[in-house]
Amino acid sequence: MTTPDRVAVVGAGVSGISAALALHQAGCAVEIVERDDRIGGRIGVAALGDREVLLGGKNIGRGYTRLRALLERLGGTGYEPFGINTSRIVAGKLVSLDSENRTEAMGAIVRMCDWRDLIKLDGIARKVRTTESARFLGSDLARKLGRHDDRPLSAHFHRNTADHFLRPITVRMNGAEPDEAYFGNFAVNMGMLIDRFDQPTTGLSALLARVESLVEIRYRTAVTGITKADGDVLLDLVDANGRPTRTRYDAVAVCTPAHAAAPMLAPLSEPLAGLLRSVRYFPATVAVVHYVHDVFAADVRAIALDDQPCSNAGSYGRATRNLVRYTFSGRRGRLTDPTDTEVLDLVADTERRLRNHLGIAPQSSTAAAIRHWPQAYCGYLPHYGDFLDALTAATAPHTGIALAGDYLLGTSLEACCRSGEAAAATLLSAPLPQGATR
Missing domain, CATH: 3.30.70.1990 (Alpha-Beta Plaits)
Known part of the structure; x- marks a missing residue:
């Protein structure tokens, strides 16, 4: 087993940060390449008057064990309960769902759903609660449910359930309507729904900015292509002034959403890029x-x-x-x-x-x-387990390149963190960190 000396991590979101820290800890010289001018990706750091706010993900589930460990390595933060707290208008009345109060939450779910769907929903929730892997894409449960992905999620439930219970979940977590989502991916959403959430008392951006003290970061630099030659991975880069360069690395972790990774990897493998474009x-x-x-x-x-x-x-x-x-x-x-x-x-x-x-x-x-x-x-996508298998097969021939991002394990901050750790482990040819999921 040989540890790569010089590694590039493309993307400074949670996936990229977790990959970079794991590679740095293993002794690699790590360089993050980021097209934006700040770290954090779709956490969405922004100024609101004289304070900083996050316009993307900011709440930390109590089941987010790998993300909490990452934040601890960056200096740590306190937490205050936040919870999933949302309300709906059902039959003209405001019905609230609060994950901090499970009894009241169950009562709210009963009012939101068609009673004929409750056993099915409870069965999924029980399996997700008892099996950690079920909270991520590609799990045994996800593959089992995905056998029924010839129809959208809304077709598996009655209308009241789809309108009042499923829609707030799929729109909030995936931007998708219930008739655009699929049963095989619903366990991932259920995992987020049954978790309890805290809000960091130290701003996430302040913690993530400490990555700059550990690894080099090239800001405002775009990757226009990734190829290989003589065992090295070549990155074609364009800086903020429009100047192109080509840089060699021993290995590269591409830690971006699928739509951003596709054009970078097209020069290396059009079949791989095609799979990424399909997400x-x-x-x-x-x-x-x-x-x-x-x-x-x-x-x-x-x-x-x-x-x-x-x-x-x-x-x-x-x-x-x-x-x-x-x-x-x-x-x-x-x-x-x-x-x-x-x-x-x-x-x-x-x-x-x-x-x-x-x-x-x-x-x-x-x-x-x-x-x-x-x-x-x-x-x-529907039948997502098949997509993940095809992606693994398309990536396997290209040693020295690993993928991470919201399309591999799920959209949550925890899923992105774990995918970054898995990408680092792939490049290091080492066992995954405890609790990480490949």
């Missing part, structure tokens, strides 16, 4: 708005919305209920290159709806942070 992604737009007074109450911190562009509006934190995060996703919320003015107009419309649902007075806002991702959510 579906959906757009999202997020706005975090600061209000003078609280918008939500302690017991109702978020509300999932239908039949409008805003799919979810919720408090930024458990105690910071005057910061509201608006997510525009799902079929009605797929905006195309929206301007800030257009987004704020949609926010104003959502504010009016919230006042009707929550019975609150109009609130004055003081600042807003907005981010649009043309390809924010990985929507997976």
